[in-house]
Amino acid sequence: MTSRRDFLKSSVLASSLLFVPKFLHALDRQGLRDLRDARGRRLVVVQLGGGNDGLNTIIPYENDLYYKARPTLGIRQQSGILTLDQGLGLNPSMTRLKSLYDQGQMAVLNSVGYPNPDRSHFRSMDIWQSGSASDQYLSTGWLGRYLDSNCAACQLPYNGLEVDDTLSLAMKGQQRKGLALKNPEKFHQITQNRFIAQVSGEKPQGNLSELDYLYKTLAETSSSADYLYQNAKVYKSAVAYPNTEFGRNLKTTAELINSGVASRVYYVSLSGFDTHVRQREQQGKLLGDLSDGLASFVEDLQKAGNLDDTLVLVFSEFGRRVGQNASNGTDHGTANNVLLLGGGLKQKGILNAAPDLANLQDGDLRHQLDFRSLYATILHDWLEADDSAILGSRFERLSGLV
Known part of the structure; x- marks a missing residue:
C-alpha cells in the first residue's frame, strides 16, 4: 500500500491531470459509440491570440478610406489580394483558404464584437471565452457550460478536448471540464509512470475525502489516457500539414476526429497577432500558417468523410484600430471578422456588410454583430443545445447559417 506521504508528494503531478471529462472513463466500460447519434456534429474552435488585424485579413480593397487610414500598411490589389465578393479580398498569404472559399466551404462574418468593448488582451479574451458582457x-x-448542459435530445455525453498544454477558460464548466493534451501518446506515457499506475489502481483507506478525490482523478486520468491513446491509433494522417506547432496541433485534432474519438468540441490556438510594429511580414506569415493549416485540416476531414459533421469557428479577441500607427503596425481595436469553415454550411461567402469605415467610434470599428448571437446560433442550430440557458440570456440567432 502506498503511504499517505508518498501520495501527497505526487499531488503536483496529480493536480496537473485534474481536468478529465468523466465520459472517457465510462467509455472504457461501454465501448465506443457511434458519433452519428444526435447527428454526430462536432465543433472545432480556432483562437487567434493577440488580436488579429481583420482589415488586413479580409481587405476592403475598393474602399479609399482604408488606404487613407493606412497609407503604407494598407495592402493594394497589385500585391496579390485574393478577391472575394462585395469589394473584399483575402490577404495574399491565404491562397489555400481562397480555394476553400471558392468551393463553398467558408463563410465570413464582418464586424463581430460586443457593446462597450475592452482593449485588454486578457479581459477581452475572457469575455469571448466566457460569453459574457x-x-x-x-x-x-461558454463551451464548458455546454459540457455541463444536459440536453435531452443529445445521446452522447458532452465532452471536449483542447490540443494544448493548458485548458482555456472557454472549456471550463461548473461540473464538467474539457481535457487539455498535446499528444495522446505522450499523455499516455505520463500516466504509465510506475507510481501513478500503482496509485490509480488503489483505493484510499479511511475517511480521506480530498485524497479520495485525487485517487479517483488519477484512476480516471489513467483510463482516459489509455482510451485516447488506443483510439487515436486507428487513423494516422497522410495529409501534409505545415511544419509548425499550429499545423501539428491541427493534425492531432484531425487524427482524433478521424479515429472516431467521441468528443464533440475541440479547441486549438495560434498566437502572435499583437502586431504593434512592422505588421506586414509578421501577420502575413501567421495568416499563411493559418490558411495552410486549415486547408490541410479540411482536406483531412473530407477524405475521411467527416467534414460535413464538423464546423470550424475562427476568432480573435479583438481587431486592430483602423489607422496605422507610427511603427508600421496597428494598436488594439474592437470589432473583427470571424471565419466559419465546414461542409455543412447553409450560407457561404460574405454573410454581412463590409466594415463601415465612414462611421467609426473614436477611430475604431462599430460592431454589427454581437458574438453571442453567433454562439447562440452554433449552440442551438449546430450542437442542438439550449443556447439561452448556456449563455444566460436570449440572443437573436442568425437564420439558416448552419
Whole structure:
C-alpha cells in the first residue's frame, strides 16, 4: 500500500491531470459509440491570440478610406489580394483558404464584437471565452457550460478536448471540464509512470475525502489516457500539414476526429497577432500558417468523410484600430471578422456588410454583430443545445447559417 506521504508528494503531478471529462472513463466500460447519434456534429474552435488585424485579413480593397487610414500598411490589389465578393479580398498569404472559399466551404462574418468593448488582451479574451458582457465576470466558459448542459435530445455525453498544454477558460464548466493534451501518446506515457499506475489502481483507506478525490482523478486520468491513446491509433494522417506547432496541433485534432474519438468540441490556438510594429511580414506569415493549416485540416476531414459533421469557428479577441500607427503596425481595436469553415454550411461567402469605415467610434470599428448571437446560433442550430440557458440570456440567432 502506498503511504499517505508518498501520495501527497505526487499531488503536483496529480493536480496537473485534474481536468478529465468523466465520459472517457465510462467509455472504457461501454465501448465506443457511434458519433452519428444526435447527428454526430462536432465543433472545432480556432483562437487567434493577440488580436488579429481583420482589415488586413479580409481587405476592403475598393474602399479609399482604408488606404487613407493606412497609407503604407494598407495592402493594394497589385500585391496579390485574393478577391472575394462585395469589394473584399483575402490577404495574399491565404491562397489555400481562397480555394476553400471558392468551393463553398467558408463563410465570413464582418464586424463581430460586443457593446462597450475592452482593449485588454486578457479581459477581452475572457469575455469571448466566457460569453459574457463587458461588465460581467464569469468563472466558466461558454463551451464548458455546454459540457455541463444536459440536453435531452443529445445521446452522447458532452465532452471536449483542447490540443494544448493548458485548458482555456472557454472549456471550463461548473461540473464538467474539457481535457487539455498535446499528444495522446505522450499523455499516455505520463500516466504509465510506475507510481501513478500503482496509485490509480488503489483505493484510499479511511475517511480521506480530498485524497479520495485525487485517487479517483488519477484512476480516471489513467483510463482516459489509455482510451485516447488506443483510439487515436486507428487513423494516422497522410495529409501534409505545415511544419509548425499550429499545423501539428491541427493534425492531432484531425487524427482524433478521424479515429472516431467521441468528443464533440475541440479547441486549438495560434498566437502572435499583437502586431504593434512592422505588421506586414509578421501577420502575413501567421495568416499563411493559418490558411495552410486549415486547408490541410479540411482536406483531412473530407477524405475521411467527416467534414460535413464538423464546423470550424475562427476568432480573435479583438481587431486592430483602423489607422496605422507610427511603427508600421496597428494598436488594439474592437470589432473583427470571424471565419466559419465546414461542409455543412447553409450560407457561404460574405454573410454581412463590409466594415463601415465612414462611421467609426473614436477611430475604431462599430460592431454589427454581437458574438453571442453567433454562439447562440452554433449552440442551438449546430450542437442542438439550449443556447439561452448556456449563455444566460436570449440572443437573436442568425437564420439558416448552419
